[in-house]
Amino acid sequence: SSAAMAALCARALLAPLGARLRAGPRAPLRSAASAPPLYDVVVSGGGMVGSAMAAVLGHDIHFHDKKIALLEAGPRKDYDHMPDSYSNRVSSISPGSATLLSSCGAWDHVCSLRLKPFRRMQVWDACSEAMIVFEKDDLDDMGYIVENDVIMSALTKQLDAVADRVEVFYRSKAVGYTWPLPSHSCDTSPWVQVELADGRRLQTKLLIGADGHNSVVRKEAEIKNIEHQYDQSAVVATLHLSEATDNNVAWQRFLPTGPIALLPLSDTASSLVWSTSHDHALELLTMDEESFVDSINSAFWSNVNHSDFIDAAGAMFRSAISLLKPSGTAVRQLPPSVAKVDPESRAMFPLGMGHATEYVQHRVALIGDAAHRVHPLAGQGVNLGFGDIACLAHHLSAAAFNGSDLGSLKHLLKFETERQRHNVSLIAATDVLKRLYSTTLAPLVLLRTWGLQATNALPPVKVRI
Amino acid sequence: QLLLLRFTVKRLLSTSHPSVDSKEMKKFQLLAHKWWDEEGEYAALHSMNDIRVPFIRDTLLSMSSNYHLGNPLSGIKILDVGCGGGLLSEPLARLGASVTGIDPVEDNIRTADQHKSFDPVLAKRIQYKPSSLEEIVEESMETFDVIVASEVVEHVADLEMFIKCCSQVLKPEGSLFITTINKTQLSYVLGIVVAEKIMGIVPEGTHEWEKFVPPEELELLLESNGFSVRTVNGMLYNPLSGSWSWMESTSLNYAVHAVKSGAGAQSHTTDTPPETDTQQCSATAGTA
Numbered sequence A: 001s002s003a004a005m006a007a008l009c010a011r012a013l014l015a016p017l018g019a020r021l022r023a024g025p026r027a028p029l030r031s032a033a034s035a036p037p038l039y040d041v042v043v044s045g046g047g048m049v050g051s052a053m054a055a056v057l058g059h060d061i062h063f064h065d066k067k068i069a070l071l072e073a074g075p076r077k078d079y080d081h082m083p084d085s086y087s088n089r090v091s092s093i094s095p096g097s098a099t100l101l102s103s104c105g106a107w108d109h110v111c112s113l114r115l116k117p118f119r120r121m122q123v124w125d126a127c128s129e130a131m132i133v134f135e136k137d138d139l140d141d142m143g144y145i146v147e148n149d150v151i152m153s154a155l156t157k158q159l160d161a162v163a164d165r166v167e168v169f170y171r172s173k174a175v176g177y178t179w180p181l182p183s184h185s186c187d188t189s190p191w192v193q194v195e196l197a198d199g200r201r202l203q204t205k206l207l208i209g210a211d212g213h214n215s216v217v218r219k220e221a222e223i224k225n226i227e228h229q230y231d232q233s234a235v236v237a238t239l240h241l242s243e244a245t246d247n248n249v250a251w252q253r254f255l256p257t258g259p260i261a262l263l264p265l266s267d268t269a270s271s272l273v274w275s276t277s278h279d280h281a282l283e284l285l286t287m288d289e290e291s292f293v294d295s296i297n298s299a300f301w302s303n304v305n306h307s308d309f310i311d312a313a314g315a316m317f318r319s320a321i322s323l324l325k326p327s328g329t330a331v332r333q334l335p336p337s338v339a340k341v342d343p344e345s346r347a348m349f350p351l352g353m354g355h356a357t358e359y360v361q362h363r364v365a366l367i368g369d370a371a372h373r374v375h376p377l378a379g380q381g382v383n384l385g386f387g388d389i390a391c392l393a394h395h396l397s398a399a400a401f402n403g404s405d406l407g408s409l410k411h412l413l414k415f416e417t418e419r420q421r422h423n424v425s426l427i428a429a430t431d432v433l434k435r436l437y438s439t440t441l442a443p444l445v446l447l448r449t450w451g452l453q454a455t456n457a458l459p460p461v462k463v464r465i
Numbered sequence B: 001q002l003l004l005l006r007f008t009v010k011r012l013l014s015t016s017h018p019s020v021d022s023k024e025m026k027k028f029q030l031l032a033h034k035w036w037d038e039e040g041e042y043a044a045l046h047s048m049n050d051i052r053v054p055f056i057r058d059t060l061l062s063m064s065s066n067y068h069l070g071n072p073l074s075g076i077k078i079l080d081v082g083c084g085g086g087l088l089s090e091p092l093a094r095l096g097a098s099v100t101g102i103d104p105v106e107d108n109i110r111t112a113d114q115h116k117s118f119d120p121v122l123a124k125r126i127q128y129k130p131s132s133l134e135e136i137v138e139e140s141m142e143t144f145d146v147i148v149a150s151e152v153v154e155h156v157a158d159l160e161m162f163i164k165c166c167s168q169v170l171k172p173e174g175s176l177f178i179t180t181i182n183k184t185q186l187s188y189v190l191g192i193v194v195a196e197k198i199m200g201i202v203p204e205g206t207h208e209w210e211k212f213v214p215p216e217e218l219e220l221l222l223e224s225n226g227f228s229v230r231t232v233n234g235m236l237y238n239p240l241s242g243s244w245s246w247m248e249s250t251s252l253n254y255a256v257h258a259v260k261s262g263a264g265a266q267s268h269t270t271d272t273p274p275e276t277d278t279q280q281c282s283a284t285a286g287t288a
Helices: A002-023 A048-058 A095-103 A106-113 A148-161 A216-220 A278-286 A289-301 A308-324 A381-401 A409-436 A442-457 A459-464 B002-016 B022-029 B043-062 B089-094 B106-116 B120-125 B133-140 B159-169 B185-198 B215-223 B277-283
Strands: A038-044 A068-071 A090-093 A116-118 A120-125 A131-135 A143-147 A166-169 A174-178 A192-196 A201-209 A225-241 A249-255 A258-264 A269-277 A338-341 A347-356 A364-366 B077-081 B098-103 B126-130 B144-150 B170-181 B227-238 B243-247 B253-260
Touching: A038 A048, A038 A192, A048 A068, A048 A095, A048 A148, A048 A166, A048 A381, A090 A095, A090 A148, A090 A381, A095 A106, A095 A148, A095 A381, A106 A148, A116 A258, A120 A442, A143 A148, A174 A216, A201 A216, A216 A364, A225 A278, A225 A289, A249 A289, A258 A289, A269 A278, A269 A289, A278 A347, A289 A338, A308 A442, A347 A409, A364 A409, A381 A409, A409 A442, B022 B106, B043 B089, B043 B144, B043 B170, B043 B227, B043 B243, B043 B253, B077 B089, B089 B098, B089 B106, B089 B120, B089 B126, B098 B106, B106 B126, B120 B126, B133 B159, B144 B159, B159 B170, B159 B215, B170 B215, B215 B227, B215 B253
Parallel strands: A038 A068, A038 A201, A068 A166, A120 A249, A201 A364, B077 B098, B077 B144, B098 B126, B144 B170
Antiparallel strands: A090 A143, A116 A143, A120 A131, A174 A192, A192 A201, A225 A269, A225 A338, A225 A347, A249 A258, A258 A269, B170 B253, B227 B243, B227 B253
16 A cells, blocks of 8 residues: 555665664654563573573562563573583582572472582692681581583573563574663653664663673673783583592682682582683693593692692691691591593683672663673682572562662662672682782792681681681 | 633632642642652652552552452552652552542643653553542542542642542542641751751752641541541651651651541541631641
8 A cells, every 4th residue: 555655665764864863872762652562671691690580580479560581692492301411511509599599499490400519618729738628517518519501401491480471582682772861851762772683672671781791781881890801711621530439529729820620510520620821721621631631630639839848837837726726627638539531521711800890770780790700719600690689689579569660770779789798809809819829939828828727727707708 | 722721720720629729839830840850859759659659558458358469559549649740650550550640730740641651551550630639529439449648738728628528539448648747846947947948858948837737637637537547657758868767756757547437337527617727737736
């Protein structure tokens, strides 16, 4: 019909104008009929943290009538068939994170798939005998080693369970965001506009950026990020132990080149996370499997970095402690020895540190690595993200039950304050530890040796960690 | 045609609607576009939502046996009298209620309508009308489950008439929520001198101490017009944190929850002729 023709012509003429408008900072107002679909919350990034955020909100009673969207650039993965071999990407899940995953029903799935609880963590220095052991008095689980794929499988199931509230967009990379004015005027939309790679558009009252340490949300929101590339890469692999053992201890040894960690997967298998220089990492990746296994065993067992001076000083300090506090020196356990590595399981990725100066803005919140990136030496990365989710979900739930505008800075700032207070000290401490342990200089080794021994002897400090 | 209609409406408002004070209207007209700036002139009203919305919500939930926490006020019809820019109407609608917001200042209604229009859920659940309470009485007899009159009664010319109208449009056993300011020396010092003249928490000239309402007077008027007063709570504003909290004393701000007596019960009306504001005030002035 002629009306349709006219409409088509108008569109063609307006297209260049539309492109210019799109490039501008504010979204033009459209009539309700032609406006893009409006969501209460859009989570950008479908990794462990983004998926968990969407799942937790989807299971929140006060979000029963709300519309949530999760944007994931990749395709939907089939997690129904877990391979027998372990994946080389694993995470250390704290009890707090397990509680969060329970709250949206995902932890049950994780338990029915596979996970390895550990009761004890032994951390020691390559340059001295100093060691610190973490374990809970009541012999409860300290944490769980879980493959990332297992967590994703569980979260995907729980997202499917609330599909009426949470819409997951796969193969949907967000390429542009348009921000509203804080107190809007008549002719601009008060919502955040999201543009996807295929041209589709969404609007949302709150945008949550869970898109990793190179967060596009953070960059587009012009939030300043303090970042630092470590000159280290982490080498991961799945290892098979020489003999079956209870394997409920997480081991970490600080070498001068970086910490090497062995995280239990089963009675016969463990996951390796070895942070070292880029060159050494490349070497480890390319050497043959036998040499690789030898390097690992040597890293855990060799005393080549000890010096007599340090050993004597350490021994002296230790006997001093045992006089003052008899129970303050723990029994040293021996780490398991490795027999072979899973072929194809070796991989490496670069390490860095990052912290966003702001976690929130009007209608925007950052969680997970988008807000903060840490060195894996503390095994905290994903736990910080899950902690962000617990805090943000708590505030959003209360805001929803108060009938508040979900994108309002009032409650978003409460989230930011709570999490920055918690995260900054941990991120700074992790960074300091990383630097402290990257040296063989005697004074610093002595400092950290005595420091570690003292910390091991002092229950209050240990509990805080 | 539109101009004629507006003129007619304005005339109606000033002559036959004693609950509306034209001087008061003018004050609010000037600030109509400032409603939705959360850090602006109305910041204190925005943050008042943090206590008045839970107060209304929890009171209504405690009186109901059948509700869903995901949509707590679903099915409830609320009249927001003196809705202004819709600051209270919107959260109540988000909680599921069907809200009718009325305000005699047309610019306020315009602002409120425009603000809700961006959210299809709110646009459907809220209806705004430029109107006084008296104007809607005839067409809304016993229509509403709940009336909220927040920060309104200290601006009305005839409080008893206002309460009578509330009673007429409320269903039997319906709830009336009022928040207002007490008339005490303290409320003069803090509410007018400090809040308006010194700290600018409230735009200057917003309030007139003469029209503040002591809770005892409000309770008396409510009880003698068919209401049973269930709750009276003091409220306190902290200008440093910008937040409100509940307090025992009602010497500054306070909130009231009253329930209209049921269809069968007799209302206890005393045969006193409607008094003017000033007479009432002088009878109970100076209590703190």
